[in-house]
Amino acid sequence: MRRWVLIAVAVIAFLAIAAVLARWLSAEGDERALVTDLIEAQARGDADGMLALLDAGCVHRPACVRAVEDNAARLRSDGEVEIVAYDSATSHAIGPADGPTRVVWRAPGRLPTVQCVEVRRDGNLVAGQSVRLESIGHPIEREGAC
Numbered sequence: 001m002r003r004w005v006l007i008a009v010a011v012i013a014f015l016a017i018a019a020v021l022a023r024w025l026s027a028e029g030d031e032r033a034l035v036t037d038l039i040e041a042q043a044r045g046d047a048d049g050m051l052a053l054l055d056a057g058c059v060h061r062p063a064c065v066r067a068v069e070d071n072a073a074r075l076r077s078d079g080e081v082e083i084v085a086y087d088s089a090t091s092h093a094i095g096p097a098d099g100p101t102r103v104v105w106r107a108p109g110r111l112p113t114v115q116c117v118e119v120r121r122d123g124n125l126v127a128g129q130s131v132r133l134e135s136i137g138h139p140i141e142r143e144g145a146c
Helices: 002-043 047-053 056-060 062-074
Strands: 082-088 097-106 113-124 128-136
Touching: 002 047, 002 062, 002 082, 002 097, 002 113, 002 128, 047 062, 056 062, 056 128, 062 128
Parallel strands: none
Antiparallel strands: 082 097, 097 113, 113 128
16 A cells, blocks of 8 residues: 555656756746747838837837837848747846847848847746747847847
């Protein structure tokens, strides 16, 4: 009987750990998907679509709105966007975190573009995490850091 109790405890512990890991990996995927959607909207020249993906606070900051509109106009590209490199300061966060994500992307007929996206994660592994994009910067040098 004692053996079955130990097995049950081990199974419950395994399932709990698996659930926590699934939440953590989900937040990683959510962040990358949001950043990719933001870059794709930018490449389409869709400033309104970009603003819809950014945290509502951006709409109330004129500098943020100007940067979005400027980027959408200047970086409009035809064809499919390819993410070449992705380096997130909030990657692997187990609690609230914020910081830049450096994303390198390219579209047909265009040299790679490097931009920084400010990301905010809230929550924790037990309750779940949410991801918000706060702003996107103008392109930086190809070897530049955020």
